[in-house]
Amino acid sequence: MDQNQGERKPRVVLIPCPFQGHINPMLQLGAALHSKGYSITIVHTQYNSPNPSRHPEFDFQSIQDGLAEDVIDSGNLLEIITGLNIKCKHPFQECLEQIVLRRGQVTCVIYDDLMYFAEAAANNLELPSIILRTINAATFASRLAIMHLVEEGRFPFQDSALGEPVPDLPLLRFKDLPVSKYNAQDKFLKLIAEACHTRTSSAVVWNTIDCLEQPLLAQLQKQCPVPIFPIGPMHKYAPPSSSSSLLKEDTNCISWLNKQPEKSVLYVSFGSVVSIQETEIAEMARGLANSEQKFLWVIRPGSILGSEWIELLPKGFLETVGQRGCIVKWAPQKQVLAHAAVGGFLTHCGWNSTLESIAEGVPMICRPNFGDQLVNARYISHVWGIGLQLESKLDGEEVARAVRRIMVDEKGEEIRVRAKSFKKKIELGMGRGGSSYNALNKLLEFMSF
Numbered sequence: 001m002d003q004n005q006g007e008r009k010p011r012v013v014l015i016p017c018p019f020q021g022h023i024n025p026m027l028q029l030g031a032a033l034h035s036k037g038y039s040i041t042i043v044h045t046q047y048n049s050p051n052p053s054r055h056p057e058f059d060f061q062s063i064q065d066g067l068a069e070d071v072i073d074s075g076n077l078l079e080i081i082t083g084l085n086i087k088c089k090h091p092f093q094e095c096l097e098q099i100v101l102r103r104g105q106v107t108c109v110i111y112d113d114l115m116y117f118a119e120a121a122a123n124n125l126e127l128p129s130i131i132l133r134t135i136n137a138a139t140f141a142s143r144l145a146i147m148h149l150v151e152e153g154r155f156p157f158q159d160s161a162l163g164e165p166v167p168d169l170p171l172l173r174f175k176d177l178p179v180s181k182y183n184a185q186d187k188f189l190k191l192i193a194e195a196c197h198t199r200t201s202s203a204v205v206w207n208t209i210d211c212l213e214q215p216l217l218a219q220l221q222k223q224c225p226v227p228i229f230p231i232g233p234m235h236k237y238a239p240p241s242s243s244s245s246l247l248k249e250d251t252n253c254i255s256w257l258n259k260q261p262e263k264s265v266l267y268v269s270f271g272s273v274v275s276i277q278e279t280e281i282a283e284m285a286r287g288l289a290n291s292e293q294k295f296l297w298v299i300r301p302g303s304i305l306g307s308e309w310i311e312l313l314p315k316g317f318l319e320t321v322g323q324r325g326c327i328v329k330w331a332p333q334k335q336v337l338a339h340a341a342v343g344g345f346l347t348h349c350g351w352n353s354t355l356e357s358i359a360e361g362v363p364m365i366c367r368p369n370f371g372d373q374l375v376n377a378r379y380i381s382h383v384w385g386i387g388l389q390l391e392s393k394l395d396g397e398e399v400a401r402a403v404r405r406i407m408v409d410e411k412g413e414e415i416r417v418r419a420k421s422f423k424k425k426i427e428l429g430m431g432r433g434g435s436s437y438n439a440l441n442k443l444l445e446f447m448s449f
């Protein structure tokens with residue numbers, strides 16, 4: 001790009017939270033703004049830093065995150081995010097000062113709601129800031145409901161309440177609420193309070209879409225002091241082949257998919273952070289084998305703590321499934337879900353995976369693990385009706401039944417048809433005059449400050 005011409009463009013500084021499920025939507029937002037004439041600077045931590053060579057259109061700036069090795073090694077998300085918010089504020093402010101000095105005026109700072117330290121740094125330089133929410137409105141409302149339960153002295157709640165509906169959110173049961181998986185409730189409650197707070201930020205950009213959550217978004221807008229812009233699904237703003245993966249994608253699985261009949265393959269993946277119990281791997285494998293369906297299974301390195309996954313598979317599994325299955329360490333997921341051969345998705349229900357699946361009309365089998373995944377699974381299975389949830393202890397027979405139902409059984413036809421209809425709704429929402437299309441235009445107008 002012509003340097004001088006580049007300098008004349010208004011600049012937005014984006015600060016993603018350094019996890020795959022957060023980096024992706026932030027960089028996709030960057031792609032949307034870049035296509036509308038903005039120069040983009042991505043300020044990222046050393047920990048899990050994105051690969052700049054995959055995004056030559058952006059400027060990348062690294063800040064020291066001060067995370068101790070033992071905190072990183074623990075993989076404790078609560079500790080890592082809390083640590084980043086303590087350690088990154090000053091490095092970010094210094095970085096922002098340098099950007100303004102070298103690159104000229106910055107239009108605004110957009111930060112992931114978990115990177116709330118960014119707001120103070122933007123304020124100190126008198127720059128407007130905008131929040132990006134990478135979870136959906138239902139999860140946000142669930143966090144508000146949890147805080148409400150705390151105020152009423154009803155949190156942590158009793159086991160006997162788990163199956164009951166949440167008073168503020170009757171579509172969810174207590175067991176669907178996105179509580180912490182760590183034994184540090186105070187830290188967790190502080191983090192969600194910070195993440196839900198708009199502070200002095202000027203607006204909220206949301207990776208969701210009206211056709212999935214309009215009534216809730218309207219209700220949240222009434223309670224929110226600043227405008228909300230639901231412009232998702234954001235992966236639609238980046239080309240299908242573009243990727244901000246931290247792990248290397250194995251594209252051989254696309255060649256394998258190319259050889260499979262239409263809608264014949266179940267895609268199995270649990271995102272970038274979920275760990276799988278050793279016992280669950282064997283049950284999952286048993287289910288996949290007994291379902292007699294084709295499958296593409298992502299087994300991420302390190303996702304099965306302390307074990308080599310291959311040792312956990314039932315004896316003879318690989319021989320039995322033979323050409324019927326393909327196992328990779330990391331897949332180009334957007335391309336996989338958009339592939340004609342894929343007919344179903346066994347997922348942990350991370351919000352990006354959920355949106356990527358809905359946007360391609362792929363029905364889901366939900367196996368949520370923690371946090372917002374529980375909310376998403378309930379919405380997929382019981383609100384939108386585009387999937388099934390595996391709720392009890394994982395059992396191979398149940399997995400096989402669910403796989404057959406979602407892929408081929410007559411009983412699953414309604415779910416398949418509904419999933420397909422959601423693809424259409426997303427296309428309408430993203431197309432000219434659609435809700436997300438309009439919200440993006442309103443955001444751009446708003447950003448002229």
Ligand SMILES: O=c1ccn([C@@H]2O[C@H](COP(=O)(O)OP(=O)(O)O[C@H]3O[C@H](CO)[C@@H](O)[C@H](O)[C@H]3O)[C@@H](O)[C@H]2O)c(=O)[nH]1
Nearest residue numbers: 021024134135271272273298330331333350351352353373
């Ligand atoms: O083999 C793979 C597997 C995943 N992905 C991508 O990785 C992202 C994963 O994101 P997500 O599905 O949201 O899952 P997590 O990585 O688990 O994301 C975290 O962040 C999300 C956004 O806040 C939350 O919804 C999740 O619960 C939380 O675990 C998606 O864009 C996928 O396309 C790949 O590219 N290849």
